[in-house]
Amino acid sequence: MKRALVLLVVTATWAAGDCLAQPSVAGAAPRTLAPYFKPATPVPKAPDADGFVQRWLLLEPINKPNRTNTVFTDTYVKNALNNEYFPNQFTIIPHDGDKVRAGEQELMWHALDSTGFNIKLFRFAYGLNKTTYGVIFWAVTVVNSPREIQNARMAVGVNGASMWWLNGKEAVDLFTDRRMKMDDCVSKRLTLNKGRNVIRGAVINGPGLSDFCLRFIDEQGEPIKDITISLDGAGR
Amino acid sequence: MKSYVVPAAILLAAAMPALFAQAPALNGEPYIHDPSTIAFSDGKYFTFGTGGGGLISEDGWTWHGGAQRPGGGVAPDVIKIEDRYYMAYAKGGGGMSGGHASNVYVMWTKSLDPNSPDFKFNDETVVASSDGVEDADAIDPAFLLDPTTGRLWLSYGTYFGYIRIVELDPKTGKRVAGNQAVNVAIDMEATALLVRDGWYYLLGTHGTCCDGANSTYNIRVGRSKNVLGPYVDHMGVPLLKGGGKLVVAASGRFVGAGHFGILGLGDGVERFSCHYEADLDRSGRSVLDIRPLLWKDGWPVGGDNFWGGTFEIESERSGFALELAVDFTRMAGRGGGFGGFGGRGGRGPGPTPGAAPAPPPAPPAVQAVPSQRLYDVLQNWPAGNIELRIGDYMMRPHQKWSITPVLNAGGYPGSPYFKIQIADTDRTLAAAEGNEIVTLPNYTGAPEQLWRIDQLTDGAYRIMPKAVPNSTEPVALIAVGASTPTLARFDPKSEKGRWTFRKP
Numbered sequence: 001m002k003r004a005l006v007l008l009v010v011t012a013t014w015a016a017g018d019c020l021a022q023p024s025v026a027g028a029a030p031r032t033l034a035p036y037f038k039p040a041t042p043v044p045k046a047p048d049a050d051g052f053v054q055r056w057l058l059l060e061p062i063n064k065p066n067r068t069n070t071v072f073t074d075t076y077v078k079n080a081l082n083n084e085y086f087p088n089q090f091t092i093i094p095h096d097g098d099k100v101r102a103g104e105q106e107l108m109w110h111a112l113d114s115t116g117f118n119i120k121l122f123r124f125a126y127g128l129n130k131t132t133y134g135v136i137f138w139a140v141t142v143v144n145s146p147r148e149i150q151n152a153r154m155a156v157g158v159n160g161a162s163m164w165w166l167n168g169k170e171a172v173d174l175f176t177d178r179r180m181k182m183d184d185c186v187s188k189r190l191t192l193n194k195g196r197n198v199i200r201g202a203v204i205n206g207p208g209l210s211d212f213c214l215r216f217i218d219e220q221g222e223p224i225k226d227i228t229i230s231l232d233g234a235g236r
Numbered sequence: 237m238k239s240y241v242v243p244a245a246i247l248l249a250a251a252m253p254a255l256f257a258q259a260p261a262l263n264g265e266p267y268i269h270d271p272s273t274i275a276f277s278d279g280k281y282f283t284f285g286t287g288g289g290g291l292i293s294e295d296g297w298t299w300h301g302g303a304q305r306p307g308g309g310v311a312p313d314v315i316k317i318e319d320r321y322y323m324a325y326a327k328g329g330g331g332m333s334g335g336h337a338s339n340v341y342v343m344w345t346k347s348l349d350p351n352s353p354d355f356k357f358n359d360e361t362v363v364a365s366s367d368g369v370e371d372a373d374a375i376d377p378a379f380l381l382d383p384t385t386g387r388l389w390l391s392y393g394t395y396f397g398y399i400r401i402v403e404l405d406p407k408t409g410k411r412v413a414g415n416q417a418v419n420v421a422i423d424m425e426a427t428a429l430l431v432r433d434g435w436y437y438l439l440g441t442h443g444t445c446c447d448g449a450n451s452t453y454n455i456r457v458g459r460s461k462n463v464l465g466p467y468v469d470h471m472g473v474p475l476l477k478g479g480g481k482l483v484v485a486a487s488g489r490f491v492g493a494g495h496f497g498i499l500g501l502g503d504g505v506e507r508f509s510c511h512y513e514a515d516l517d518r519s520g521r522s523v524l525d526i527r528p529l530l531w532k533d534g535w536p537v538g539g540d541n542f543w544g545g546t547f548e549i550e551s552e553r554s555g556f557a558l559e560l561a562v563d564f565t566r567m568a569g570r571g572g573g574f575g576g577f578g579g580r581g582g583r584g585p586g587p588t589p590g591a592a593p594a595p596p597p598a599p600p601a602v603q604a605v606p607s608q609r610l611y612d613v614l615q616n617w618p619a620g621n622i623e624l625r626i627g628d629y630m631m632r633p634h635q636k637w638s639i640t641p642v643l644n645a646g647g648y649p650g651s652p653y654f655k656i657q658i659a660d661t662d663r664t665l666a667a668a669e670g671n672e673i674v675t676l677p678n679y680t681g682a683p684e685q686l687w688r689i690d691q692l693t694d695g696a697y698r699i700m701p702k703a704v705p706n707s708t709e710p711v712a713l714i715a716v717g718a719s720t721p722t723l724a725r726f727d728p729k730s731e732k733g734r735w736t737f738r739k740p
Contacts, residue, residue, distance in 0.1 A: 075563050184719050185625070
């Protein structure tokens with residue numbers, strides 16, 4: 001019921017020809033990223049008490065209009081998220097304030113710390129007066145591990161659909177229109193390198209909220225917490 | 237249940253899955269009466285019965301004669317304490333030949349395997365007796381080594397008077413000096429004792445034995461906080477006044493369940509052995525069986541051996557269903573959003589003032605929506621290996637699994653291995669290298685395509701591959717994520733490795 005209501009509202013918005021940013025209402029307080037995000041700092045950040053990675057470089061949303069989330073089959077999501085929207089999409093380690101061009105859009109990277117365990121992508125877009133529905137979000141972060149950790153798993157939850165890569169290798173896919181729950185889809189056993197590990201993810205959503213949560217778990221399913229996130233000095 | 241008058245050997249050959257609606261009582265020649273608790277020695281399972289012989293099994297599924305026990309007599313029991321197997325049995329009594337004078341003997345050996353150099357019974361001694369006049373019949377002994385105290389107890393008795401418990405020395409198997417027998421039940425025989433969660437359980441057989449297909453033997457239970465009682469059933473009826481909650485009775489083609497014996501398999505898997513006075517698919521002979529032991533509200537319940545069918549395989553962790561990782565194919569169906577609730581909420585101009593109200597439009601005819609069929613989607617699936625995930629159950633072909641027993645491929649206590657396939661296809665679930673799972677386009681009978689399915693004490697199931705390529709680690713199907721399956725070590729305290737089979 002909730003999702004159906006959102007669908008109707010969005011349909012009406014598109015019908016009016018406005019599928020871009022929602023302007024602030026005159027006289028209303030300007031939109032901000034607070035209280036959902038704070039700027040990332042140069043100081044390495046530990047994951048939260050449950051091991052969730054809260055520091056990310058987020059790219060302003062790429063337009064990918066979808067009037068419904070029912071299209072997010074495995075094949076559709078793979079094609080949509082393996083498509084290159086901006087240069088060096090699968091290798092770039094961006095810095096805060098860097099800009100990329102995706103088609104007609106000029107988009108900026110933002111180095112942020114989420115104040116919750118999950119990364120509220122809808123609030124990220126809304127707070128920046130960007131398109132909230134029918135979009136693709138790109139996220140990058142750098143995890144530093146004090147040791148090589150074998151048989152770890154990347155555990156992801158997402159509202160929408162998404163794909164995730166660790167050190168350039170596809171790790172977890174979350175297909176169909178999903179509700180976000182922690183540890184929803186989990187990678188096969190993988191190795192976290194000692195030192196730097198690059199995580200890259202893409203989230204696609206039509207109408208509705210978008211967010212994700214990500215952590216690493218060990219062979220026993222317990223969260224890995226002795227890691228830090230530094231964004232390779234990309235913080236402000 | 238249909239009746240098939242076919243020789244047992246034929247029934248147990250290739251046609252068995254098609255003929256048996258319920259699991260058969262073990263494979264091979266499991267013919268025995270009054271079986272002891274099953275013991276594991278020298279890599280094999282053993283049970284001993286009335287008359288001196290017994291059964292041996294390499295895997296717990298296929299059983300043959302060959303176990304040996306000196307002394308003859310009736311209804312033995314066996315227990316392992318440290319490096320000794322203590323054997324108890326009785327001579328005399330039981331009303332046989334009209335008498336109830338009997339002795340219970342205990343002896344020990346370091347191996348139960350007659351081919352072992354350690355197979356030698358020692359120190360036979362009498363631990364309980366009945367004089368033939370008193371209200372007791374010293375036969376049908378059963379051991380309990382109390383895990384909380386380390387004390388060794390022995391129950392015995394029949395309908396002729398009381399079920400009694402005596403204490404033995406766990407270092408010798410002899411009666412503790414000065415120990416007096418305590419009466420704990422009446423109207424029972426073939427007793428057994430269990431300890432669980434602070435309760436002592438006394439199980440025993442009610443009904444009549446030794447009358448083939450007309451035997452009414454059935455296994456019942458009472459419990460107590462003290463090993464010496466008082467034992468009462470779920471209705472509060474003392475076992476000394478004839479109480480006893482039913483554990484297992486006749487069912488299917490099996491008549492006269494008796495002689496309960498616990499068989500713990502580790503990781504929370506509990507089974508029990510019993511005999512049936514008559515297996516109607518085996519000429520009405522008395523046979524051994526091994527079945528799941530379930531627990532409900534603090535009481536043991538006899539489970540049924542799993543025998544396959546077509547199912548949704550539901551994760552106890554997430555409630556999602558094991559499925560092929562293929563594109564979801566939408567099916568026909570109204571999907572009318574808010575209009576789907578009846579379509580009466582239109583925004584028309586409304587009736588003309590003063591005019592008679594228009595009759596409501598006829599509702600659309602209600603029609604059945606056909607289920608999605610395999611052949612609606614099969615062409616969209618990859619031809620090679622397909623990975624798996626766990627998703628919302630939607631009654632779709634990629635979520636329906638056909639589970640079939642595989643004969644002549646070995647087994648485990650009480651059951652053969654199974655193959656697990658997408659229904660109406662040859663696509664087969666298999667363990668893959670690295671402790672992962674995959675589906676293969678065709679079944680070949682390789683050990684990684686065979687699955688052990690154990691019912692757990694709460695009724696859920698554990699699913700384990702017979703083998704994993706390049707690994708000897710025992711692993712089970714685990715929901716490592718809410719939507720992600722893998723193979724990993726089973727944790728009986730976790731929901732991650734528990735599965736439910738539901739009708740699709």
